[in-house]
Amino acid sequence: MSLLEVKNLTKNFGGLAAISRVNLKLEENELVGLIGPNGAGKTTLFNLLTGVYIPSSGSIELKQKDVPLSLIGKQTSQIAGFGIARTFQNIRLFKDLTVLENVLIGLHNSRGANTFSSLFRTKHFFDSEELMHKEARELLALFDLESKEEYVAKNLPYGDQRRLEIVRALATRPKILFLDEPAAGMNPQESADLTKLILRIQNEFKLTVVLIEHDMSVVMNVCERIYVLEHGRVLAQGTPQEIRKNKEVIRAYLGGE
Amino acid sequence: MENLIQQLINGLSLGSIYALLALGYTMVYGIIKLINFAHGEIYMIGAFVGYYVINYLGVGLIPALLLSMSFTAVLGVIIERVAYKPLRKSSRIAALITAIGVSYLLQNGMIYFVGPEVRSFPQVVENSLYTIGSFQVSKMQVLIIVTTFILMAGLQFIIQKTKMGKAMRAVSIDSQAAELMGINPDLVISFTFFLGSALAGAAGVLVGMYYNSINPMMGYAPGLKAFIAAVLGGIGIVPGAVLGGFAIGLIEVLISGYGNSMVRDAVVYGILIVILLVRPSGILGKHAKEKV
Numbered sequence: 436m437s438l439l440e441v442k443n444l445t446k447n448f449g450g451l452a453a454i455s456r457v458n459l460k461l462e463e464n465e466l467v468g469l470i471g472p473n474g475a476g477k478t479t480l481f482n483l484l485t486g487v488y489i490p491s492s493g494s495i496e497l498k499q500k501d502v503p504l505s506l507i508g509k510q511t512s513q514i515a516g517f518g519i520a521r522t523f524q525n526i527r528l529f530k531d532l533t534v535l536e537n538v539l540i541g542l543h544n545s546r547g548a549n550t551f552s553s554l555f556r557t558k559h560f561f562d563s564e565e566l567m568h569k570e571a572r573e574l575l576a577l578f579d580l581e582s583k584e585e586y587v588a589k590n591l592p593y594g595d596q597r598r599l600e601i602v603r604a605l606a607t608r609p610k611i612l613f614l615d616e617p618a619a620g621m622n623p624q625e626s627a628d629l630t631k632l633i634l635r636i637q638n639e640f641k642l643t644v645v646l647i648e649h650d651m652s653v654v655m656n657v658c659e660r661i662y663v664l665e666h667g668r669v670l671a672q673g674t675p676q677e678i679r680k681n682k683e684v685i686r687a688y689l690g691g692e
Numbered sequence: 693m694e695n696l697i698q699q700l701i702n703g704l705s706l707g708s709i710y711a712l713l714a715l716g717y718t719m720v721y722g723i724i725k726l727i728n729f730a731h732g733e734i735y736m737i738g739a740f741v742g743y744y745v746i747n748y749l750g751v752g753l754i755p756a757l758l759l760s761m762s763f764t765a766v767l768g769v770i771i772e773r774v775a776y777k778p779l780r781k782s783s784r785i786a787a788l789i790t791a792i793g794v795s796y797l798l799q800n801g802m803i804y805f806v807g808p809e810v811r812s813f814p815q816v817v818e819n820s821l822y823t824i825g826s827f828q829v830s831k832m833q834v835l836i837i838v839t840t841f842i843l844m845a846g847l848q849f850i851i852q853k854t855k856m857g858k859a860m861r862a863v864s865i866d867s868q869a870a871e872l873m874g875i876n877p878d879l880v881i882s883f884t885f886f887l888g889s890a891l892a893g894a895a896g897v898l899v900g901m902y903y904n905s906i907n908p909m910m911g912y913a914p915g916l917k918a919f920i921a922a923v924l925g926g927i928g929i930v931p932g933a934v935l936g937g938f939a940i941g942l943i944e945v946l947i948s949g950y951g952n953s954m955v956r957d958a959v960v961y962g963i964l965i966v967i968l969l970v971r972p973s974g975i976l977g978k979h980a981k982e983k984v
Binding site for chain 2: 485487510511512513515516520521523527528529530531532536539540541543603607
C-alpha cells in the first residue's frame with residue numbers, strides 16, 4: 436500500500452463542505468504539491484490529516500510496519516508520534532523559548548529521560564540529555580542556525596523563524612512532513628533558497644514532503660506530483676506538466692470563458 | 693529600625709506561604725487559563741494531612757511535609773480529571789464556576805468529616821527563638837523560608853530542565869503546536885496540577901505549624917490572597933507569583949505593624965482592584981498583543 440491513503444474524506448462545518456470526498460495517496464519519499472485558490476480547503480485538509488479537526492466521514496490510513504493504521508479518532512499528539520509533522524502558515528514557534536529548546540521539544544517526544552530520572556539526576560538523564568543536545572545542534576547546523584541556538588525564537592529574523600519551524604518539525608523524526616506555505620512572505624531569492632532546502636530535506640531525511648504553496652515557481656520546480664483543490668474537491672492531479680496544461684485548472688485560476 | 697527588620701522577617705515568612713500558593717494559581721492559569729479557586733482548599737487539606745500523620749503516625753516534619761505533598765498532589769490531579777477535564781471545551785466561565793463549586797465541596801466535606809472546630813497543630817519542631825543583635829527570628833520562620841526556597845529551586849529546575857517542564861512551557865505558549873510535536877496535553881495538565889497542589893500541601897503544613905491552629909475554613913482567605921499575589925505579579929508568569937507572594941506578605945505585615953491591623957485585609961483586596969484598573973497584566977506581565 437501507499438504510505439498514506441485518504442479515501443472519501445469529508446469535513447462539514449455546519450452546512451458548508453470544506454472538504455468533500457477527497458481521495459489522496461502519498462508514496463514514500465516523494466514530494467507532493469497541494470495548490471488551489473484561496474478557501475479551497477488546503478489548510479483544512481492538513482488539519483484533518485494531523486488530527487486537529489475530526490473528519491465528518493471518510494478514512495485516513497497510514498502504513499505502520501507494512502500494516503495500515505487508521506488515524507481517525509486518534510489524538511493529535513499520537514498522530515505526531517506515528518510520524519506526521521507539520522509547519523504553519525503563520526509561524527507558530529514556541530516564541531518565548533530559545534532556538535535550542537524549540538528543537539529539544541521536538542526531540543523529547545521520541546526520546547528522553549522521564550521526569551523521575553531527571554529529578555533524581557540519574558545517569559540515564561545525563562546521557563540522554565547530552566545525546567539530545569548533540570542531536571539538536573546537528574539538526575540546527577544543517578540549517579545554518581547553530582550559531583543562534585541561544586536566541587529567543589521570537590527575536591530571530593523572519594526567514595530564520597521559518598527554517599526553525601521546519602527544523603522543529605524534523606526533530607520529531609517524521610515520515611511525512613506537511614509544509615503550509617513555507618515561502619509566504621519571502622522574496623524571490625529566499626524562495627529559491629527554500630526550494631533547494633526542501634529538496635535537500637527530501638533527499639537527506641528520506642521522507643515524504645507535502646507542500647501547500649502559492650508561489651508557482653516553487654511548486655512547479657520541486658514537486659513530482661501536484662493535487663489541485665477547489666471548493667473542497669480534488670479538481671485535478673498529476674505531474675507539473677500535466678497540471679500546467681489542464682483546462683479545469685486554468686479555468687479555476689483564471690476564470691472560465 | 694530594629695522593629696522594621698523584625699517586621700520584614702515576619703513579612704518574608706508570611707510571603708513565602710503566599711508565594712507557594714500563588715505558584716499553583718499561576719501555573720494552572722498559564723496552562724489552561726483557569727483560576728482554580730479550589731486551590732485554597734487543597735492547602736487546607738494539606739494542613740489536615742500533616743495534622744493526622746504527625747498525630748497518628750508520629751512522623752517528624754520532613755516526612756509529614758512529603759506525605760502531605762504527595763496526598764494533595766494526587767488530590768489535585770483527581771480534581772482536574774473529574775471536575776475540570778470534562779469542561780475543557782466549554783466556556784471558561786463554566787470551568788471557573790465549577791472551581792468555586794469544588795472549593796465549597798471540599799470545605800463543607802471536611803466540616804462534615806472532621807468537624808468545624810479549630811484544632812491545635814502538633815508541635816513537631818521545638819519553637820525556639822534565635823536572637824541576632826536586637827531582633828529575633830523564630831526557628832519556625834527560618835524553617836518556612838528555607839523550605840520555601842528549596843521547593844522553589846526544585847520547581848525552577850523542573851520547569852527549566854526536565855522534559856516535562858519544557859512540555860509545560862510549550863503548552864502554555866501554544867498548546868496546539870505542542871500537540872503537533874507529540875506532546876500529550878492531558879499529561880501536561882495533570883502534571884501541572886500535581887506540582888501546584890504539592891506546593892499547596894507543603895504550605896498547609898508550614899502554616900499549621902506556624903500559627904498552631906487549623907480548621908476546614910482556613911483555606912479561604914489565604915487562597916484569595918494568594919490569587920491576588922498571582923495577579924499582582926502577573927498571572928501565568930512563574931517568577932511573578934513569587935514576587936507577588938512576597939509583596940503581599942510584606943504589605944500585610946507592615947500594615948499590621950505600623951498602621952492598623954483592622955484595615956489589613958481591606959488594603960490587600962484594594963490592591964487587587966487597583967492592579968486590575970491600572971495594570972491588569974501585573975508587574976511582570978507584558979501587555980497582551982492581538983494575535984494576527
